[in-house]
Structures are given as C-alpha cells and as structure tokens.
Amino acid sequence: MPTTAAALSPLLLSRLQFAWVIAWHILLPAFTIGTASFIALLEGLHLATGRDVYGRLAAFWTRIFAIAFGMGVVSGIVMPFQFGTNWSRYADATANVLSPLFAYEGIMAFFLESAFLGVLLFGRKLVPRWAHFVAALMVALGTLFSAFWILAANSWMQTPAGYVIIDGRFYPADWLRIIFNPSFPYRFAHTVVGFYVTTGFVVIGVAAYYLRRGRFAEESRTMLSMTLWLLTVLVPLQIVIGDQHGLNTLAYQPAKIAAIEAHWNTESRMPLTLFAIPDEKNATNRAAIDIPDLGSLILTHDLNGVVRGLKEWPRDQWPPVAIPFFAFRIMVGIGLLMLALVATSWWLRARDRLQAVWFLRLCEFASPAGFVAVIAGWTTTEVGRQPWTVYGLLRTADSVSPALTGIDVALSFAGYILVYLAIYPVGLMMMARIVRRGPAEAPTEPIASGRPEGPVRALPAAGAEDSP
C-alpha cells in the first residue's frame, strides 16, 4: 500500500510530471512535423503547377500550423529545463554524451524553424514565391532535424553505445556510434512515419468534414485524394517498420518485449497473447486469449523461436508490465484499423466512390486516431525502458534531483496540470475554428508588416468577420 509519504515521493511525482509535459508536448510535433512537410509539398506543387487550389490549401494549413507550432515551441521549451530541475543527477551523468545532441537540435532545428517561420507565416506577399517555398521547405527540414536529434538522444537512452563510464558519469568514445546507436534508425523511421500518418488522418478528416457539408469541394477533393495516396504508401510502410523496430527491441531490450507481451516464462513456440490481465505480483496472466505459436513467429520470424520471459531478470529490473502491454495493443490495434481504412479507400477509388458518405464519416471519425497511437507507442517504449533512464546502466531512481522534496514537485506538477489544461483546449478550439472557416481565398492585399491574418480581424471595424 502506498503511504502518503510514497505518494508525495519526489521521484514518482517527477516521473508523473515528466510524463505529463512530454505527453502533451509530443502531440504537437506529431502534428507539426507532418503538417510542415505537407505545407512544403503544397507550396512546391503550387510553384510547379501554378494551380491556385494548392496555394489556398498551403495558406489554410499554414494558419493551423501556426497555432500548433506556437504551442509546440512553448511546450517544448519546458522540456530541457525538466532535465535540470527534476533530473539533475541524470543531467550531470549523461551530459557529456547527450548534451551535444540536444544542443544540435537547438542550433540546427529550432533556428531553422523559427527563423523561416516568420517568413512562412507573414511573408507570403513580402518575398518572391520561390523564396516562400524555400521558407516552407526550411521549416519542414527544421522539424525533421529536430526529430533526428531528439530521437537520437532518446534512442541512446534505450540502447546506449559508444560511451565509457568514469566515476559514474558517461563519456563519449565514438560519436557516430552514439548518434547512430542500435535502435535509432528504427525509432526515427517509426516515429517520423507515424507523425506523417497522424497528420494524414487529420487532413482526410478535415477534407471529409467539408465534403459531407458540400463546402470547398475542389480543395477537399484534392486533399482527400492526394492524402489517401500518401497513406497508401505510409500505413503499410509503417507496419513493416514497426515490425523491424520490434525485432530490434527484442535484440537489445528483451525485457521490454517480455513486458509488452506479458511474457513471463522463457519458451519457444510462444503464443501471441491478444488480451490478458497481467498479474505482476504472481507473474502470470489472467483471462488470457492466446493464439498458439504466433508470438514466436512475429517476434523471431520463426515458429520455434525462443523468446525470453521476464522471470529471466531479477524483479528489480522489471519494467511495469500492464502499461506497456495495453499501450502496445492500443497502438497496434489502431494501426490495423488504419490499414483497413486505407484498403477500403483503394476499393472505393477503383469504383470512383471515394466520396461515399459512410466513408467520409469514417474518415472524420478516424482523424484523431494517429494521436492516440503516438501516445500509446510512446508510452510503450518509455514505460518499457523502466526502471532505467539509461538502459541497464542508470536507474530512474538514481536520476532524480537529490534536493527536491515531494511538496516541491507536487506544487510544480499542479502548475503544469493547470496551465496545460487551460492552454490545450483553447488551442484545439482555435484550430477547430480555422477549420470551420475553411480554406478561403488567400489574402491579396499587400501587407507591410505584422500579421496579415490576425490584426485585421482584431480591428473593431473588421472584427465582425470573426463571428460567423
């Protein structure tokens, strides 16, 4: 039974606080990384074909992107400071190895993004069209650099390589092995494609929303068709990458796989557990629904493959089991449903019935699916990494700032909860409002400086526009 003292443990509260701020933060890159690339693609198509519909769509998604990006910046600034305030022992121990990766993210990515973002958002009429396209491209590139470095750092914590340990602190021995550590290529591909898919489902959801109401037909048809083609490639690709990522995890973090599969005993011809209630105390599953042999086949690509169970490790090295087990099933379940939706689109497209009302409804319903999958996937990999911050080497319990008290962290956690709960719903409302207004004509008036969109509507004379 957790006592009051344990409930106010700075360690547990710091973990919850980190989970809270990163879960909210990751929703934004999950959307902005995809949107930035999508905008660059639209700007490029506009430049290449001269078709206005691409320009209108680019301007429309840029308006939504601006809000998500702004929220991403401010919620992202919170993150590196968490390492210092709550995880100072982790920060000190890993700084020699990880800090340049964080710093390179800052230098390469953030600056590329924010320096060109101003031009992308407000410079449509101030710079030549090609320069505006370049700005869009740079912003997209910036978001990808950001993902590259931050996932390199995260992957190193999962599968550390290229280091030596001196006096309890990590020192770099080989930078290439640090950056391209064993899980990084898989994690990077899996995450970025996952983010693209997430954005894709938002885009088809918005397109379906208009089509069902008979608004912006040209824009919506363009969005729906091109995005379903993209998803046709990306969703199956993501499933293949996910499988490869799983094999990589089995090789380097077998205890995590054991937790994901709620797999207690080492065995060959391991079943695939579709559903169960993992009982960590007794190291067994209740109410399990198993498919014989399939677990070994999926994990080792061999029916007789041996998969190690959790009992191979001492208890104090077990990750929590139920959380990764269920989170993983949510992620995979959503992935399969996405595949079903995309496959349906092929069938409909072949019959030229892509705009069937029931399918549009389905697209609308599915639009937030990617976010749920991203959070579930992130939860799987991060909770599955426990009880370590640096896998097998530095315990989470030894990472927390030593001087913090439970009260300190309770106060800060309450602050983050209140502020995020105030900010996120409003942000979502803002984006929903832009969606409701739709991709109207791009403004044609020359803008000297400032924001072409906002201030105009903010002026009393033009304010009426805002309340349709």
Place this chain on the structure above:
Amino acid sequence: MTVLPFDFVPLWTLILGFGVFYYVLFDGFDLGVGILYGFAPDRAARNLVMNSIAPVWDGNETWLVLGGVGLLAAFPAAFAIILPAVYFPILAMLLALVFRGVAFEFHYRDVEHRTIWDHAFCYGSAVATFAQGVVLGAFIQGFQVDGRQFSGSAFDCFTPFSLFTGLALVCGYGLLGAGWLIMKTEGELQTWARRFGRYCFIGVLVAVAVVSLWTPLIEPYIAHRWFAWPNIGFLSPVPIVTALLALWEWRSLNNRSEAAAFIGAIGLFLMSYIGIAISLWPFIVPYKFTLWQAASAPSTQAFLLVGTLFLLPVILMYTGWSYWVFRGKVRADIGYH
C-alpha cells in the same frame, strides 16, 4: 578517451556568454514590449505593439533553449546545480512563457476571450521577466552544494536581494521594450513609448544604484574583487561608462531620435552584464565551481564546437534576414481602410 591538447573552456565561455546576452537583449525587448502592452492606451495601439514583435518572438525565445542546453553541454555541473536551486523561478518562467506564447496566437483568433489573452500576454511577460531576475539574484548569492549537486531547499532562492533583482529586470526589459517600440512606431504611440521608456529608465537607474551598493555588502568575494587595489583602478571605467550611457539614454528618450534609445538600453545592459561577469569570474556556480571545474569532457566540447562555429554565423545571418524582411515602422491596417 582521447586526450585533446586544446582548452575549449574559454571559447565555450565566450559562446555561451554571447548566447545568454543575445537572449537577454532579444527576448528582453520582446518581453519588455509584452509588459508595456498592458499599459497601451487602446485596442489599436495594443495591436501595433503586439505586431511589432509577432514575427520575431519565437526566434528570440529559442535562444533560451540554446542558453539552457548550451549550459548543459559546456558546463553540466552548473546546469545540474543551478536548475534545481532555482526550481520555482524556472517553473514560473516556463509557465508564464507558455501563457505569453500562446497569447500571440489566441489573441487574434479567440474573440470572446480577448481580454483574458491580453492579460495573459502582459502578466506572462512580466512574470517571466521577474522570474529571470530572481534567478540572476540567486545566482549572484550562490547556492548550497554537496558534491556536484544542489543540496539546499528549493525556496532558498527567494531572498530580498533576488526579489529586488526581479523587479530590476522588469524595469530593464521594459526599457529595452520601450526602445524597440520607439524605433518601430510613430506619432502618438511613439510618444507614449517614450513616456514609458522614461518611467522604466528611472526604475533602471535606481535598480543599478541599489544593486551596486547591495551586492558588495552581501558578497565579500565581490567586494574584494571590486575594491581591492589595483582592481578598483582597472574597473573604474565600468561605472563611468555606465553613467555616460545613462546620460545618453535619458537624452535619447526625450529628443526626436528613433533608434538611439534602443541602442542606449543595449549599452546599459552590456555594461551590467560585463559588470556581473567581472564580479563572478571565474565562477560558473558562484564561489563553488569555476568554469573549468564545471566543464564537460573536452571531446564533448570539441564535438559541439564544430557544428556551432559553422552554424552560429549562418543562424545570425538568416535571423538578420528575417529582421530585414520585417524592417521599418509596424502598421497593422495597410490596405484595409
């Protein structure tokens, strides 16, 4: 581990020193503009005030990340000690920046709650600034340390001195913001910016004087650094130049010059910054860890230096381009009347 014969610490000190100063100036003026926003006479003025920084604020704010991450990369012991020590000011700053940052977007698009976001923008800017000032004050006073970790209470950083430096920084950023607005606006709004610039300037003058007297009284190390012979001779230009700059700033706030007040405010910040650097050298965790003791591994510093030396000029170049695109007086209503 390869042993590198070169000492990267001075170079990283310069880079980080530059990065922090850049942040203080650039986010300083846009936080200052945010504070002054709350005092703007009417809606049209508020729109212009916010427009003057809308295209550049997030670029400026990312330097905070560079400052934080740069400290972690170059001087990890300092990062690990200072951040838990200023836990609550950092928390207040981050939450205030979140509010303030989203206010930019929400302000324009959220008609019903416009006043809420107006307040969020002004108070968010003020709280973030005040919190940074508290961090500065606590930094000057030093921290309780055990090994390579902070060992005091998260509330230690709140002292009369640090609360005062918090207020001082609010005036300082306000002055920078007023200087920026004088440069970016015209007519009545510019007159208004000059007036608030003068208020902030008086606050800055008082703050500089009080901090200059208070600091040597509470920190014998700094008192010795300032007043021991021959230091007092070498350091005497600092207060003299500061006084001259103050005179120039007051004149610029009162005459018709456009950019002089902003430049003067930058000068005053530079002198204060140099003053603090001189006082605390060579410590990065005052009185506990020198820059060399807190430094990361040479190979870490070398690896990051390669990219930084290449990318920093590029960043400064296109940041400059971005400012150039939005140059001139800010106008919100072109083409709409």
